[in-house]
Amino acid sequence: MTSFRKLLPAFISVSLLGTAIYGYGCADGWWGYTYISSFTPEAFADDSYKPLFYAPEEKFYDYAQLEYIDKYNDDITADWKTYLGDQLCETEISFYLLNDSAQAAIDEKYQAMQRPQRWSAKNTADSRDAKLRNFFSFLHYAKRIEQSSTTTFSSWDYEDRIVNQTEKSVVDEVEAVYQAIPAKDDFYKNRMWFQVLKAKFYAADRAAVIPFFEATQGKQPKNQLYYRAIGYLAGAYYQLGDYEQSNSLFALLFNDVAKLRHEALYNFKPMSSDSLEHALKRSSRKDVQASMVAMNGYYTDAGEAMKKLYRIQPESPHIDFLLTRWVNAQEYIVNDYNSASKAATAWDSPELDRETISWLAGILKAPKKLHNPSLAYLAYGYTNMFIRAHDVANTAYRDAKKYANEKPLVQAQIRLLNLINEVAQVEKVDKTTENTLLPDLVWLYQTLPKDSVISQTFRYDYAANWIRESLAATYVKHENPIMAELLSSQKGFYDDKNLGDQMEHFLLKDDKSAWEKLFIAQYPYNLSDIYESRAIYAYYQNRIDEAIVLMEKAVPAKPNVDYGYDHIYYSAATLRGNPFNGRIKDCNDCDHAAPQKITYTKLDFLKKVKVLQTNVDAGTDVYTNALLLGNAYYNSTYYGNARVFYYNQIIEEYGNYISTKNQPYLLGMEQAEKYYNIALKNARTNEQRAKVAYLLAKVERNNFYRTAYLAKDAYYWAEADQTMFKAWKGFQALKSQYADTQYYQDVIGECGYFQKYVNQENSKSRY
Structure with a gap:
């Protein structure tokens, strides 16, 4: 009813x-528990306990209501x-x-x-x-x-x-x-x-x-x-x-x-220790007393609750859910979702509950007293790994297997924790290491994701990432940058020509080992991604011939498939504005909306840059060609209308924040400034000089904002208020030398910044 x-x-x-x-906070951006955990509580307690598992950000686990x-x-x-x-x-x-x-x-x-x-x-x-x-x-x-x-x-x-x-x-x-x-x-x-x-x-x-x-x-x-x-x-x-x-x-x-x-x-x-003791006397049943201690431990200290509960009823199943909460809490201390490779440096943290780890060692002297000895051994081994007692962890995992049931999640958990412990002890990856780890790594990276039953619950993603980064760090230590990159890709890896050549050779060789094939399959980028990124870096480093050759290789593996950001198809990606135009106002949307008399793909753009450079080197109409090159390099940065040029899966700079590694390229004005200065030296009229002076002012402005703000970790508005307006050298030249030009009037009409500068200077002259 x-x-x-x-x-x-x-x-x-x-x-x-x-x-x-009870209410929950906003779940936007919810990543699930596997993003920072490798220990799956569902393997060790039935569904009635599930809402009570460790969930530091929620009222109850898995948003259970x-x-x-x-x-x-x-x-x-x-x-x-x-x-x-x-x-x-x-x-x-x-x-x-x-x-x-x-x-x-x-x-x-x-x-x-x-x-x-x-x-x-x-x-x-x-x-x-x-x-x-x-x-x-x-x-x-x-x-x-x-x-x-x-x-x-x-x-x-x-x-x-x-x-x-x-x-x-x-x-x-x-x-x-x-x-x-x-x-x-x-x-x-x-x-x-x-x-x-x-x-x-x-x-x-x-x-x-x-x-x-x-x-x-x-x-x-x-x-x-x-x-x-x-x-x-x-x-x-x-x-x-x-x-x-x-x-x-x-x-x-x-x-x-x-x-x-x-x-x-x-x-x-929840009760204080004294109140709990009084409440325990209200029941003569040991199992109910154990339940009361377990419930209080949910709200207070799981480790202390387990110890008290064990003294009352060591075989209580309620120890199991408390133990999973305690293990997950220990993980929360040392695991780092931002960087799994940094997480290992947090091992041996003073925040780890060593007292409870020692208590586990004591009760495991009589494992048959426990409701789930396998869980206790796993918890003991896993937390010993965090204090770098790897031999103890190895033994604990072997004992856990003796007592474990055949439940797939349990067997998977034992295998995963043992694998983590093995990788944590790797000092150098040699053939022996590869042969030892390969079967388990194939299981982790290839078999598990296809297991639609286990993969829905089993927490293995963090471990998979941690293992890649841990092995990558070992490869870096032993100067194997190619394998290090395959296991843990680093921003800006392909701006190094030699490393790019080595990776290409490695990926194209025929005699790959099973170990190499495994991690090549895990690498998130294909050859076209690599060629495109290398071409982009070569362009910014002014190696245009090489950039063209690489970009020609950057073609979709399958035609008519979306391979990137906003339907971008490698070398055939179309730039949305004319990259050779130099406008007074930086307005991407305006340039993109304007009628395009001619459109450029990424490859077309590079080839046009090559033609212009050849003309400059040959002394042919240097002013015009240098000006167009300056515009090209300006527009292919974050400030210009051709950002699509640097859109690439590996470079991965699609937004307003540019990573530190890529700032010299995507915020850098070096090449634009170089060619604008060449144009200025070869200008024949004041109209031409006025235009270049203004464009150089934009370069100076961008350089200032990059060094003063964008290259820093934080943007301080109080500081910005003091320096937001500056009299750029190009402004000074435009006003003092080219005020009689039509271009000067065009700038006055479009650029409020310059207009403000002129008004201030005129005001000074009156007084």
Whole structure:
């Protein structure tokens, strides 16, 4: 029925008002847990514990929510179907119980039952008729109680805080109905017993739940309703401020009913050490005491909770979920998602919980006492790896395998942690190392991603990246830059001509080993990506002939396939503006929107640059050719209209931030300034000189912003306010030497910056 669908949990939140709902922060950019973890808790605890796994950024693991609305629907329908037999079909029962629109039909049926002569005309007055009467009587009272049990309000509505309580008359009436039910009808009596508890809980005197439960619970079956009723009982104690008793009851639920574990823990109130000791005395059951310690450990210190729990009940399964939380927390200390290679430098961190690591060593002297010895061995081995005790880790992993079940996730976890430990000990990659690691690396990089079952849960991505970076660092140490790049690509690798040549030779050779083939397959770039990046770097380094040859090789492996940013197809990518135009205003969008009399691909652009350079070297119309070259180098930087030229999967500079490695190329003005100065020296008229003076002012401005701001880690606006306006040398020359030119007037009309400079200078001259 609706009251079950919208029911407050049998366990009450801290506010005791409305449904127990918790909020989450924005999940934008959520990467999942595997981005910083290699230890999969799902391998070691069942789904009832899943919301309780370590999740430092969320209320509960995997954004799990308390599912009250539909949680009991199937069970409720099935129970009533068994009770009613063929009186009603399952669809009808479900409609009356769960559909909000059933109210009118329920009222009609209930009213008809109040007129026995009309009811009996359609139904024989036997036990079957009585069961049907009971069903609609139950619905009648449950609906009235629901009016208070489903009261909610918006957390943003500060005016509507009215809580509808069950009226005392309703409480008394439903209790009277319960008391009048014959003992022989256990099912109906049990259902109405639960409704009495529920009515009392949502009435003004919530504490009345306690004596009623104590007086009647002995006659009730230990079924689902019984344990949900214990939740109401715990809530009543909670409101009275008796948190030790309420926590004891929540611990009972946590231990006995896996389905209610999440709710029990959510409503559990964390306790101090003294309060916990007092609360433990409320229960004589060791397993419930263990549950209470485990729940408190969820909110406090998992390591300390495990130790206390072990003293109470070493075989408790609750140790398992605490141990996974503790391991994941240790990972969180040392793993670095920004750079796996840097993460190893955090090993031996003083923040690691060495005391608990030592405790694990102690309890593993008697592993059979534990619920899951394999998990304990893995946790011990993994954390010993973090303190560089690799031999201890090796032994622990071997022992873990002895006790492990055949669950694929468990077997995968053991294999992965052992592989991490092996790689952590590699000092040099030789043939022996390759032969030892290759089978596991093939499994990690090729087999696992294809396993649609394991890969959905298993945390191996961070380890895969860490292993690549760790081996790459070893290759760097032993001066093997090619293998280092294959395993962990570095920004700007291909700006080195020699390294580019070596990589090309390596990739094209025929006699590759299985080890080399594995990491070539992992390398995220193809030969066309490489050729294109090398061509771009060669251009910026003014090696145009080489740039052309390389760019000619940069062609799509498959035609008509999008290989990059915004439909860019390597050498055939079209520049969106004319890169040889030098405008007064830098306006990419304007240049892109302007009609293009001629368009250039990346390859066309390079070939045109080559022609212009040849003309300059030959002394042919030097001013014009040098000016066009200056424009080309200007526009092919971040400031110009031909950024598409440097768009490349390897260079990977598509936005407003340019990495430090690529700033000399994409923010650098060296080549543009060189050719503008050549043009200036060869200018024949003041109009020509005026134009070059202004273009050199733009170069000076860009150089200033690069060194003053863009090359720094932070941009300080206070500092910028002091230096944002400067009198560039080109401005000075334009005003003092070329004020009588038409170009001067064009600049005044388009460039507010220059206009401001002129006005300031004119103002000075007046005074």
